Amino acid sequence: MYKIDLSNRTGVVFGVANQRSIAWAIAQTLHQAGAKLAIAYQNERLKENVEKLVKDWDDVTLLECDVSDDANVEAAFGKLKDKFGRLDIVVHSIAFANREDLGGRFVDTPREGFRLALDISAYSLISVARYAAPLMAPEGGAIITMTFQAAERVFPGYNVMGTAKAALENEVQQLASDLGKENVRVNAISAGPVDTLSSRVISGYSKMKGAHSDRAPMQRNITVEEVAKTALYLCSDMSSGVTGEVIHVDTGYHVMGI
Ligand SMILES: NC(=O)c1ccc[n+]([C@@H]2O[C@H](COP(=O)([O-])OP(=O)(O)OC[C@H]3O[C@@H](n4cnc5c(N)ncnc54)[C@H](O)[C@@H]3O)[C@@H](O)[C@H]2O)c1
Numbered sequence: 001m002y003k004i005d006l007s008n009r010t011g012v013v014f015g016v017a018n019q020r021s022i023a024w025a026i027a028q029t030l031h032q033a034g035a036k037l038a039i040a041y042q043n044e045r046l047k048e049n050v051e052k053l054v055k056d057w058d059d060v061t062l063l064e065c066d067v068s069d070d071a072n073v074e075a076a077f078g079k080l081k082d083k084f085g086r087l088d089i090v091v092h093s094i095a096f097a098n099r100e101d102l103g104g105r106f107v108d109t110p111r112e113g114f115r116l117a118l119d120i121s122a123y124s125l126i127s128v129a130r131y132a133a134p135l136m137a138p139e140g141g142a143i144i145t146m147t148f149q150a151a152e153r154v155f156p157g158y159n160v161m162g163t164a165k166a167a168l169e170n171e172v173q174q175l176a177s178d179l180g181k182e183n184v185r186v187n188a189i190s191a192g193p194v195d196t197l198s199s200r201v202i203s204g205y206s207k208m209k210g211a212h213s214d215r216a217p218m219q220r221n222i223t224v225e226e227v228a229k230t231a232l233y234l235c236s237d238m239s240s241g242v243t244g245e246v247i248h249v250d251t252g253y254h255v256m257g258i
Contacts, residue, residue: 004033004232004233004236004238005033005034006030006033006034006035006088006089006232006235006236007033007034007035008034009034009035009036009088009089009235010035010036010037010038010080010084010085010086010087010088010089011030011035011036011037011038011087011088011089011090011091011235012037012038012039012040012063012076012080012087012089012090012091012132013026013027013030013037013038013039013040013091013093014040014065014067014090014091014092014093014094014128015040015091015092015093015094015146016039016040016041016046016049016050016053016093017041017042017046017049017196017197018046018049018053018197019049019053020194020195020196020197020224021093021196021197022093022146022191022194022196022224022227022228023091023093024053025224025225025227025228026091026093026227026228026231026232027039027091028228029225029228029229029231029232030089030091030231030232030235031057031060033232033236035088035089035235036059036084037057037060037061038060038061038062038063038079038080038083038084039053039054039060039061039062039063040062040063040064040065040076041062041063041064041065042064042065042066042067042094043064043066044064047062047064050062061079061080061083063076063079063080067094067120067124067127067128068119068120068124070127073124073127073128073131074131076131077131077132077135080135081135084135086135086136086137086139087132087135087136087141088136088139088141088142088235089141089142089143089235090128090129090132090141090142090143090144091144091145091231091235092124092125092128092143092144092145092146093145093146094120094121094124095117095120095121095146095161095164095198096116096117096120096121096198097113097116097117097120097121097159097160097161097164098113098116098117099201100113101113101114101117101159101160102157102158102159102160102161102201102202102203103157103159103202103203103204104159104203106159106160106162109159109160113160114160114163117160117161117163117164118160118163118164118167121161121164121165121168122164122165122167122168122171125143125145125168125171125172125175126171126175128143129143129175129179129184129186132184133179133182133184136182136183136184137182138182139183140182140183140184140185141183141184141185142184142185142186142187142234142235142236142239143175143179143184143185143186143187144186144187144188144189144231144234144235145168145172145186145187145188145189146188146189146191146227147165147168147169147172147188147189147190147191147246148161148162148165148190148191149190149192149248149250149253149254150162150165151165151166151168151169151190152166152254155204155208156204157202157203157204157205157208158202158208161202168188169188169190169246172186172187172188172244172245172246173244176243176244177244180243180244185234185239185240185242185243186243186244187234187239187242187243187244187245187246187247188245188246188247189227189230189231189234189246189247189248189249190246190247190248190249190250190254191222191227191249191250192212192216192221192222192249192250192251192253193205193208193209193212193221193222194221194222194223194224194227209221211253212250212251212253213251215253215256215258216250216251216252216253216256217251217252217253217255217256218251218252219251220251221251222249222250222251226249227249230247230249234247
């Protein structure tokens with residue numbers, strides 16, 4: 001339990017698939033801080049997992065929302081408006097690319113694989129922010145998303161997801177610019193490697209994880225709880241002057257040249 005109090009705040013966390021999901025670690029931390037939460041999951045197949053995870057929470061809203069269609073995003077925020085009236089926090093922790101596009105040569109990325117990865121992993125933040133911002137008025141709120149250092153430099157195997165993360169990080173800046181006057185802050189966490197369903201399909205993931213622990217200033221990999229603690233900071237008034245930012249939670253790996 002950390003000493004940030006979110007007990008009068010409402011939030012929605014997108015991207016819980018199972019107990020390893022970064023979104024689940026963030027949801028638990030926000031819940032422990034007292035936030036009243038909704039958990040959005042992609043499809044019916046994941047519903048049971050999510051129900052089991054939150055079984056001990058007394059007040060939680062579960063929403064199905066596949067972000068590949070804006071109508072689903074609009075409907076989800078409609079339900080959130082009915083339930084909460086207003087919204088303080090949105091966590092976007094969603095990415096997808098075809099497995100065959102997360103390995104081999106980037107130059108071979110097919111047009112459809114590129115479209116899909118950018119649509120789900122990057123465009124979705126725009127539609128989520130568009131429907132979330134009106135529910136944050138007039139006080140404002142915090143939107144956070146999850147990125148990776150492959151946005152900034154090459155991580156072989158990460159391929160089209162690196163392009164998607166570069167787009168996502170640019171969106172964080174443009175959304176921060178659009179929504180800042182409404183006191184809606186938009187930030188990203190650039191996390192080091194964490195074992196999840198999504199990271200496991202990246203070819204070379206284990207090598208990437210080994211490189212982080214060998215070369216990072218702190219000589220170890222991060223924990224998912226460390227990501228969640230930074231999310232808590234970004235979703236609270238502790239970060240009231242911070243927007244358009246990408247915070248690296250990577251035990252310092254990004255500062256190293258070799
Ligand atoms: N695991 C890592 O090493 C790592 C590092 C840095 C950033 N990230 C990012 O963190 C975020 C969460 O990933 P994770 O590692 O927790 O894996 P995860 O597989 O647990 O989470 C990915 C989530 O995206 C959801 N999703 C995919 N397509 C969707 C769609 N069409 N509609 C709605 N939801 C959809 C999945 O259902 C899942 O819940 C991703 O953006 C990922 O790129 C992960």
